[in-house]
Amino acid sequence: MAPGRLRGILVLVLQALLVVAVGLPAGFAIAPAFLGPGRPSAASPATPPWQQMPATPGASGGSGGLGPLSDAAPVPSATALAAQLNATLKTDGGGTFTGIVQDAVTGHVLFDRAADEARVPASNMKLLTASAALRVLGPDHRFSTRVVAGPTPGSVVLTGGGDVLLGAGASDPAAVLGHAGLATLAEATVRALQNGAAGATSGDKSGENSGGKSAGTVSVLLDDSLFSGPSLSQAWSPEDVAAGETAPLYPLALNSARFDPAKTTGPRPQDAAMTAAEAFAARLTTAAAAAGLSVAPGVARVGPGAVAGDAKVLAEVQSATVGEQVDLMLQTSDNYLAEVMGRMAAVGAGRAASSEGAIATVMQQLKDLDIPLDGLHAADVSGLAPANQVSARQLTDVVRAMTSGKDTRLRAALDGFPVAGLTGTLGGRYTDAATAGGAGLVRAKTGTLNTVIALSGYVVDADGRLLVFSFVGNGLTPGAANKAALDRSASALAGCGCR
Known part of the structure; x- marks a missing residue:
């Protein structure tokens, strides 16, 4: 034959x-x-x-x-x-x-x-x-990526909540990678801004609308303060990091910190959170133009505590379930996703979302399983x-x-x-x-x-x-x-x- x-x-x-x-x-x-x-x-x-x-x-x-x-x-x-x-x-x-x-x-x-x-x-x-x-x-838990009202009128804050499988486009309910999309988040943010949810924009201090549209400028901030401690472990070889086996860890990223979702090898973004924030700002710019708004160039990072805990949520997208993300992690053996999953488990267990917190959480769960x-x-x-x-x-x-x-x-x-x-x-x-x-x-x-x-x-x-x-x-x-x-x-x- x-x-x-x-x-x-x-x-x-x-x-x-x-x-x-x-x-x-x-x-x-x-x-x-x-x-x-x-x-x-x-x-x-x-x-x-x-x-x-x-x-x-x-x-x-x-x-x-x-x-x-x-x-x-x-x-x-x-x-x-x-x-x-x-x-x-x-x-x-x-x-x-x-x-x-x-x-x-x-x-x-x-x-x-x-x-x-x-x-x-x-x-x-x-x-x-x-x-x-x-x-x-729990297998049904989801991570939220939110946009909240910023500390100054017209500012909005993109807030990472643990989803590193964000897509740049529209949310895809049938997908795990790209289940939550930045384009969908941006469009929902603009709708909230049109309704005056973020207060007056920097170019419209009166906060009044003209024809249902605010004529002003929106500034984008980034809050990626959920994780603590070093973003890279000293236990990892610098050569492995350079090769893209992993990258500095952040609580939000596109494509599990990949430049292209279709390419799962090669170097990764070294600031995956800012890469995602800049992609969000670009999508927000497009969506805002039709609403008579403009978006200020650049994204500024804010530190822990810069955004009030009760800040108004303007828009939100949710990730695929933890069960689905675990399956993807095992199928593809994605180191970045695994480390983020460990840190999110630490958050759920009331520990610091650090490498040490992730390790302690895993060890405790093994002990609780009588292993x-x-x-x-x-x-x-x-x-x-x-x-x-x-x-x-x-x-x-x-x-x-x-x-x-x-x-x-x-x-x-x-x-x-x-x-x-x-x-x-x-x-x-x-x-x-x-x-x-x-x-x-x-x-x-x-x-x-x-x-x-x-x-x-x-x-x-x-x-x-x-x-x-x-x-x-x-x-x-x-x-x-x-x-x-x-x-x-x-x-x-x-x-x-x-x-």
Whole structure:
């Protein structure tokens, strides 16, 4: 068969499998431990129903999706499972892998390779941050970006409230990135100004309107004082910051502090709040012209306390939900969004919205989830810092809390796990013969630094048993083919009928 045709068939198969994969979290909504239909009968086809392509595509949670699983499905044999993983979990060059596999329902450990050894987790750190944000803020919480009346007549203050996924155009209710738009905010601000909500403009001290329109000038101020402490962590490499892995943190930004929403690599704005404020001022200028108003050039930043706490709100736009933002953070492994989410969780917990406050909030939430913190050290909440130390067991404890724990708010993170071979940071993996068995089935958070890779997530095995796992490699040879070892291991779990 020609390679092009074979690849086309593979793409169709993976797209169909995605329907099955996205149905997995729907089962959690029905029962925390994936409870439901029992094992397939002897008359069932060789491929179990939860690993078959659906006859027709269906939306997640619909008739085409996967129903809940049974807690009576057989648990893999630890001995048989270890034999498979010991054959796949091998480094290419230097370094070592640690790992653990647990039964999600009971927590029983099925595979343990130095699972309690604290290691650099890379972006698997975001799993900890996701759990903290969902617990403190709740999956349905939204962040507000407001324009309030300024301290002088005719001035307005753009106030950051934690939404760094602002779009420059109109608000898009169907989107996560760009759910709240600056053009929509500007138009609402002009309507408020037309009604005299901000008092007299600088060119119309009487405050009187002519034909329903104020003839004056509006000045724009920026209040981004919600966050405190340094905007950059000393735990981050300056080279990583320069490369755009993150940027100075502010409580409002366009496109998660990206110049172009379509480009997720390369340098970022170094003052994302001012970049957003200048974009707002430009949109306000356009909207104000039709109302007989003008906008003064430039944006001035004001400090904490410069705007009265009871200042009149002229306009407001709200972000996508925290649950949706967490899913985007996990899918794309966005360091900037993760750090902001940590600081907003700190605000929700009554702590300072600083790096230290974010770390303290994450650690407290892990403690409240009864996850042992022995050896765990958090230098940031995104995983960019090489000083982070987390064990594979602690990572699976978090994944298990999301899949099967008592706090159902954590279920909101499950859609955010990339699907092998299909979505997010796993979209380009699981395409060869050794790993294709996990395509569409494995759901896991990736992690990559120069000498570090990690993969933590969940999968339903061939017998219908839900397994959680974490594999972490440290001290690896840069550029070596080590991701394949993780993918082969996760694929082995998906195909396991290990008894």
